[in-house]
Amino acid sequence: MSRYKMLPYMREMFSQIGEQIKLARLRRRLPVALVAERAGISRATVWKIEKGDPSVSIGSYAYVLRALNGMEKDLLLIAKDEELKSKLDLIGIKTNKRAPRR
Secondary structure: OOOOOOOHHHHHHHHHHHHHHHHHHHHOOOOHHHHHHHHOOOHHHHHHHHHOOOOOOHHHHHHHHHHOOOHHHHHHHOOOOHHHHHHHHHOOOOOOOOOOOO
């Protein structure tokens, strides 16, 4: 059981990410041991990732994606929303490079 308290939709999101990583591994017919070796992490960590455990570092997710033949580039899609940026530009709202000071 994870020590993190998560909202249900976030728990479901991590579960989906883990399932997608697992399916990608299975489509490539790669055993967990090989993915773990390529990623430089333990098999237990790969299993945690495939279960969507939020306590695993984003770096470990990246290493597993790389071990799945270069999928780490997909991490660049996180928090990317060109449609929203375009709408904000149209109405004149600029995205700051930093958060405001307290």
